[in-house]
Amino acid sequence: MGRKSSCVKPTLVTILTFVALYAFFNTFLTPINPNPLDSPFSILSSYNSPNPSVKVYLYDLPRKFTYGVVESYLKARDPSVSIPVNDVKYPGNQHSAEWWLFSDLIKEDRYGSSVVRVLDPEDADLFYVPFFSSLSLVANPIRPAAVNVNSDIGSVYSDEEMQQGLVEWLEEQVYWKRNNGWDHVFICQDPNALYKVIDRIKNGILLVSDFGRLTSDQASLVKDVILPYSHRINSFKGEIGVEGRNSLLFFMGNRYRKEGGKVRDLLFQVLENQEDVIIKHGTQSRESRRMATQGMHSSKFCLHPAGDTPSACRLFDAIVSLCIPVIVSDQIELPFEDAIDYKKIAIFVDSDTAVKPGHLTKMLRKISTEKILQYQQELKEVKRYFEYDDPNGTVNEIWRQVTLKLPLVKLMINRDKRLVRRELIEPDCSCLCSNKTRARPTF
Amino acid sequence: MGRKSSCVKPTLVTILTFVALYAFFNTFLTPINPNPLDSPFSILSSYNSPNPSVKVYLYDLPRKFTYGVVESYLKARDPSVSIPVNDVKYPGNQHSAEWWLFSDLIKEDRYGSSVVRVLDPEDADLFYVPFFSSLSLVANPIRPAAVNVNSDIGSVYSDEEMQQGLVEWLEEQVYWKRNNGWDHVFICQDPNALYKVIDRIKNGILLVSDFGRLTSDQASLVKDVILPYSHRINSFKGEIGVEGRNSLLFFMGNRYRKEGGKVRDLLFQVLENQEDVIIKHGTQSRESRRMATQGMHSSKFCLHPAGDTPSACRLFDAIVSLCIPVIVSDQIELPFEDAIDYKKIAIFVDSDTAVKPGHLTKMLRKISTEKILQYQQELKEVKRYFEYDDPNGTVNEIWRQVTLKLPLVKLMINRDKRLVRRELIEPDCSCLCSNKTRARPTF
Numbered sequence: 002m003g004r005k006s007s008c009v010k011p012t013l014v015t016i017l018t019f020v021a022l023y024a025f026f027n028t029f030l031t032p033i034n035p036n037p038l039d040s041p042f043s044i045l046s047s048y049n050s051p052n053p054s055v056k057v058y059l060y061d062l063p064r065k066f067t068y069g070v071v072e073s074y075l076k077a078r079d080p081s082v083s084i085p086v087n088d089v090k091y092p093g094n095q096h097s098a099e100w101w102l103f104s105d106l107i108k109e110d111r112y113g114s115s116v117v118r119v120l121d122p123e124d125a126d127l128f129y130v131p132f133f134s135s136l137s138l139v140a141n142p143i144r145p146a147a148v149n150v151n152s153d154i155g156s157v158y159s160d161e162e163m164q165q166g167l168v169e170w171l172e173e174q175v176y177w178k179r180n181n182g183w184d185h186v187f188i189c190q191d192p193n194a195l196y197k198v199i200d201r202i203k204n205g206i207l208l209v210s211d212f213g214r215l216t217s218d219q220a221s222l223v224k225d226v227i228l229p230y231s232h233r234i235n236s237f238k239g240e241i242g243v244e245g246r247n248s249l250l251f252f253m254g255n256r257y258r259k260e261g262g263k264v265r266d267l268l269f270q271v272l273e274n275q276e277d278v279i280i281k282h283g284t285q286s287r288e289s290r291r292m293a294t295q296g297m298h299s300s301k302f303c304l305h306p307a308g309d310t311p312s313a314c315r316l317f318d319a320i321v322s323l324c325i326p327v328i329v330s331d332q333i334e335l336p337f338e339d340a341i342d343y344k345k346i347a348i349f350v351d352s353d354t355a356v357k358p359g360h361l362t363k364m365l366r367k368i369s370t371e372k373i374l375q376y377q378q379e380l381k382e383v384k385r386y387f388e389y390d391d392p393n394g395t396v397n398e399i400w401r402q403v404t405l406k407l408p409l410v411k412l413m414i415n416r417d418k419r420l421v422r423r424e425l426i427e428p429d430c431s432c433l434c435s436n437k438t439r440a441r442p443t444f
Numbered sequence: 445m446g447r448k449s450s451c452v453k454p455t456l457v458t459i460l461t462f463v464a465l466y467a468f469f470n471t472f473l474t475p476i477n478p479n480p481l482d483s484p485f486s487i488l489s490s491y492n493s494p495n496p497s498v499k500v501y502l503y504d505l506p507r508k509f510t511y512g513v514v515e516s517y518l519k520a521r522d523p524s525v526s527i528p529v530n531d532v533k534y535p536g537n538q539h540s541a542e543w544w545l546f547s548d549l550i551k552e553d554r555y556g557s558s559v560v561r562v563l564d565p566e567d568a569d570l571f572y573v574p575f576f577s578s579l580s581l582v583a584n585p586i587r588p589a590a591v592n593v594n595s596d597i598g599s600v601y602s603d604e605e606m607q608q609g610l611v612e613w614l615e616e617q618v619y620w621k622r623n624n625g626w627d628h629v630f631i632c633q634d635p636n637a638l639y640k641v642i643d644r645i646k647n648g649i650l651l652v653s654d655f656g657r658l659t660s661d662q663a664s665l666v667k668d669v670i671l672p673y674s675h676r677i678n679s680f681k682g683e684i685g686v687e688g689r690n691s692l693l694f695f696m697g698n699r700y701r702k703e704g705g706k707v708r709d710l711l712f713q714v715l716e717n718q719e720d721v722i723i724k725h726g727t728q729s730r731e732s733r734r735m736a737t738q739g740m741h742s743s744k745f746c747l748h749p750a751g752d753t754p755s756a757c758r759l760f761d762a763i764v765s766l767c768i769p770v771i772v773s774d775q776i777e778l779p780f781e782d783a784i785d786y787k788k789i790a791i792f793v794d795s796d797t798a799v800k801p802g803h804l805t806k807m808l809r810k811i812s813t814e815k816i817l818q819y820q821q822e823l824k825e826v827k828r829y830f831e832y833d834d835p836n837g838t839v840n841e842i843w844r845q846v847t848l849k850l851p852l853v854k855l856m857i858n859r860d861k862r863l864v865r866r867e868l869i870e871p872d873c874s875c876l877c878s879n880k881t882r883a884r885p886t887f
Contacts, residue, residue, distance in 0.1 A: 217870070217873070217874075217875060218875070218877050221873075221874035221875050221876065222852075222855065222859075222874035223666050223852065223874040223875060223876045224874075224876050331864055331866040332866070335859075338855045338858045338859050339851045339852070339854040339855040339858065340854070341858065342858045342861065343858065343862050344858070344861045344862045347862075349862045349863075349864050350864065351864035351865050351866060353865075405851045408782045408848045409665075409666065409782070409876060411782040411783070412665065412781045412782040413876065413878065415781045415782065415784070415785045415786065415787070416665075416778075416781055416878065417878060418785065418787045419786050419787045419790075419792045420792075420878065421774055421792050421793065421794035422794050422796075423774040423775070423794060427660070428877055429877060429878040430660070430875040430876065430877040430878070431660075431664035431665035431666040431667075431875060431876050431877075432660060432661070432664050432666060432873040432874060432875040432876075433664065433666045433667050433852060433856065433873065433874050433875075434661050434871055434872060434873040434874075435856065435859065435860060435863065435872040435873070
């Protein structure tokens with residue numbers, strides 16, 4: 002009996018120890034915040050799925066559409082360059098999201114992401130097409146007038162042929178045909194990327210910078226995702242404050258732009274003689290990036306006028322510089338606007354008002370230091386959304402945005418299948434229209 | 445030492461016991477499937493948030509907008525009726541979702557729901573306005589030509605005054621004004637519910653039956669949620685099978701309808717002399733519901749032609765009867781279509797084809813028993829989506845659908861705040877357009 006009892010006790014202790022160990026690992030070593038994007042600023046965080054369970058299939062495209070584009074880009078600049086097959090490096094570029102997303106999906110450890118990569122397309126919710134469409138557009142330093150068949154590096158790279166080739170390849174794929182492309186994701190961050198084939202892929206989720214060159218039946222806030230450009234100047238590592246930020250307003254960039262960007266020349270005219278404003282004409286170069294870094298890190302406000310299209314990488318340079326953006330771009334669409342209240346981090350001025358002589362500087366000078374510090378604090382909190390290299394940054398947020406499209410994708414797939422032939426007076430569209438009381442419609 | 449040792453052991457056992465108990469409760473009594481809507485059919489289930497964390501504030505409307513509507517309805521039919529204040533019962537009605545959702549939100553135990561009710565509006569993501577708008581529309585048996593001020597039950601109930609009163613009340617609320625109503629949820633299931641004020645509340649998420657009486661800037665698949673009607677006949681409790689289902693096709697309902705419903709009379713003409721088809725003119729009554737129950741439970745297929753608007757409760761009667769719906773309603777929109785592939789549970793025939801003599805019956809007779817059983821099996825699996833009284837049914841699914849709108853709601857709120865005045869050539873809308881290759885557009 003005594004022996005039996007002493008036998009039972011250690012066994013009980015052993016069992017309890019195992020259960021306790023299981024409890025310990027299960028309870029305390031389970032991540033308590035499985036979604037590292039959670040923060041007070043991410044107002045959507047409360048309903049983020051903590052399980053990364055939207056399944057994405059990464060198309061194994063022919064190499065020419067991915068690494069091959071980088072190789073073509075580098076060879077077009079230096080035909081003698083030697084590129085190790087296993088160490089292809091994407092060149093520095095404001096449209097490098099295509100590289101970041103591709104690199105992310107092929108990574109082993111993707112903890113914290115809203116999507117998981119699946120290797121069997123049967124398991125996939127969404128299909129990612131990793132063509133480097135923005136780099137492809139600029140692979141040739143100057144787009145060739147005609148293909149030079151006698152070139153000793155073979156035929157000159159043709160972006161248009163690449164676009165056509167991609168869609169021809171895709172149209173052979175069973176998963177493309179199955180749902181008319183609704184569940185496919187394309188990246189075309191340069192406003193001209195994929196322009197030749199956009200009508201053939203427009204059912205897909207497009208990852209874009211803005212809708213400047215896209216019609217309303219090709220892309221929209223409802224179907225697509227607005228991406229930030231990669232910032233091209235260094236992040237500001239210091240604390241918030243106005244010390245060291247001696248200039249009021251800073252801008253450096255091309256003075257002359259097409260379309261909405263025409264406002265730039267007018268802004269130069271009203272601002273270039275203001276003593277606390279630094280406004281300079283400059284084009285992309287290492288030296289101008291150095292000067293822009295210095296300017297943005299030492300100014301309170303940074304001007305962001307429209308470019309050829311409403312968006313430009315300068316906005317994101319300003320954000321990571323904690324330089325409060327002053328946005329003069331009436332048609333701009335902004336990344337992750339469900340999660341970020343841009344009114345807290347930027348100042349919006351319509352073009353007509355902004356070009357009134359003296360108006361902009363007068364308005365900015367009136368903003369108190371306390372208010373400036375508030376803006377800076379908010380900028381600091383959202384900064385990571387614009388850092389592609391932050392493990393808790395842009396890449397994860399882009400995937401989260403993509404997952405939010407899935408319910409409408411599934412709806413459109415199911416609805417398309419059962420729609421009958423019918424006479425329609427208007428296109429069959431479901432829309433979300435902004436509050437017109439704030440706009441000044443001419444219709 | 446011996447004493448110490450014997451003291452340590454029980455203490456260790458005690459500690460381990462507590463840890464083990466904690467482990468047990470934490471590990472095994474935590475729901476392993478926190479979202480009871482998960483099923484192989486719910487293709488979206490994998491990314492449902494397992495935490496019911498979208499926060500909804502239920503407006504404490506003046507009583508006249510909720511229980512008061514029921515009282516007015518009952519008193520208009522029997523002025524002598526006595527209604528206990530704490531036991532107001534909503535009358536049987538195909539538009540009873542307004543009652544189900546209200547009753548659900550005021551329940552204590554809301555386990556399994558995608559939304560939690562919060563009592564402080566500051567905490568809310570969304571605001572639910574529980575006006576019984578559909579019952580209000582029919583509170584008077586016949587809408588009065590003029591208000592009878594001499595009536596001894598006070599003035600005659602006026603739905604229009606109620607609608608106006610609701611919006612006036614709402615427009616005084618701070619949370620309504622704060623975001624221009626984008627984060628408010630309204631139920632207006634009868635196609636005419638809230639018709640008088642719809643333009644003032646159209647920013648909100650509307651819970652509707654279809655878009656038959658709504659313009660594209662008032663409601664859409666993107667912004668709003670399509671609800672099923674409450675089925676009005678009893679569910680079929682038996683197993684799948686064709687035994688006992690001797691008729692091919694069944695329909696009972698009003699032969700004459702306006703607009704899209706004109707197809708009904710044409711369908712009667714081509715079907716009424718077919719021997720295995722039961723097609724009867726009938727209006728709502730207890731007796732006709734009994735006959736419809738019997739007919740739908742003993743037929744293989746159930747016809748669902750458009751009514752005055754594209755939807756009708758007959759579709760949901762058919763589904764819960766496991767009677768395969770034959771849908772002849774070219775503009776129909778269907779509830780929960782992201783989660784349900786209706787092509788698997790119903791047959792869609794365009795109106796032009798359906799009214800060709802002999803066509804419909806010939807097509808249905810060709811469908812094999814095996815295929816019929818497949819349809820029935822799928823119907824059985826989705827049936828719970830159409831059962832308002834199922835704890836794992838319609839009510840939870842409606843809330844899940846509402847939560848899916850939140851990212852776009854937040855986006856529109858933030859975007860509206862920072863939009864500048866601008867000249868627009870077209871309305872400022874973001875759209876999702878269906879694949880036009882399957883439609884026959886006339887534009």
